[in-house]
């Protein structure tokens with residue numbers, strides 16, 4: 085049995101990824117027992133961290149997977165980030181937790197819990213609808229809307245996830261839609277019963293994302309605005325997800341696999357899941373080099389047996405990192421590879437993606453973390469080194485990265501076909517789509 089990895093925070097408590105080898109399948113996850121805070125404890129904020137007291141966390145792990153079971157403590161975020169010493173300490177604790185574990189868990193406040201519950205109810209209602217009604221929710225200009233189980237492709241293999249994607253809802257009069265920018269168009273909502281709760285939940289996650297990003301700036305010791313400058317009019321989006329039980333799939337994918345191993349594209353992903361369980365992540369490792377914006381990381385170590393299972397817990401969000409955070413921090417904070425299995429029951433989840441503006445041209449941060457951000461500590465080939473130098477010069481255009489990724493995942497979607505047929509892709513090179521460049 086592997087030894088237990090723990091992080092001592094220096095404020096109070098410990099947290100980290102626990103261990104244990106395969107657990108039998110089963111359910112009955114208890115709510116995490118957060119250590120009650122004593123009256124004298126507010127002094128100790130921002131901390132945040134309380135051990136979960138539950139030895140049975142691995143019980144929900146889907147059958148057929150071998151993994152260590154995470155035992156994540158829970159961070160509490162302040163109402164507002166003002167940049168004081170508490171915020172700075174919290175930011176540093178978050179950054180160190182991501183560097184060690186690749187994932188953090190944050191407590192929802194009561195408003196977030198309510199909005200998440202409402203969104204979960206709307207998701208269950210939507211996915212129960214007849215296929216024809218769901219399939220009508222597509223748009224030829226945006227990638228928003230319905231994706232049937234078996235339609236999305238990760239590393240050449242169909243995923244069993246059934247998804248409703250929410251991107252910016254832009255009608256035909258929007259200048260970007262009129263100018264035929266790739267990926268810009270309406271969100272084809274089925275009805276207001278789906279739209280209203282999803283918009284409310286996504287909006288509150290947007291606010292949470294900005295708060296987290298400010299804390300990351302403090303944690304990295306970079307100037308305020310170094311990261312948040314890129315998220316003005318951020319291309320944030322949400323995936324509302326349903327996974328079928330493993331014995332009730334349509335046979336288009338791979339047995340027991342919900343979504344193949346991948347990294348997500350932007351800054352970070354804030355997720356919530358029901359009590360079923362199926363999410364696995366990889367912890368950052370010096371020996372594992374990938375840069376998804378250069379060469380696809382889809383399928384990375386998918387069948388390895390050293391993944392970490394993320395047990396479901398009510399009332400929390402988990403946060404993993406995306407490609408652009410890895411790029412901006414020169415691998416100091418790496419994108420977190422993750423994958424999703426199928427369990428014995430259907431599973432519902434949300435993944436909210438906090439992203440740079442579609443028009444942002446990103447360049448790596450130059451200072452911070454006592455010089456730690458200037459070191460690229462991922463070894464790469466000479467071709468990759470050349471590409472890296474070119475990137476230093478030109479930066480990465482987020483809209484191009486996003487478009488590449490969606491075209492790759494949905495080669496047969498009407499949106500991809502129209503994008504190619506109308507040569508919208510070439511617009512990505514235009515200066516008006518790249519206005520947020522750092523000089």
Ligand SMILES: O=C(O)CCC(=O)C(=O)O
Pocket residue numbers: 323325343348355357363422423424433434435
């Ligand atoms: O189902 C989950 O918890 C994660 C889904 C995911 O990785 C994604 O939508 O990109």
Ligand SMILES: [Fe+2]
Pocket residue numbers: 346347348422435
């Ligand atoms: Fe993902």
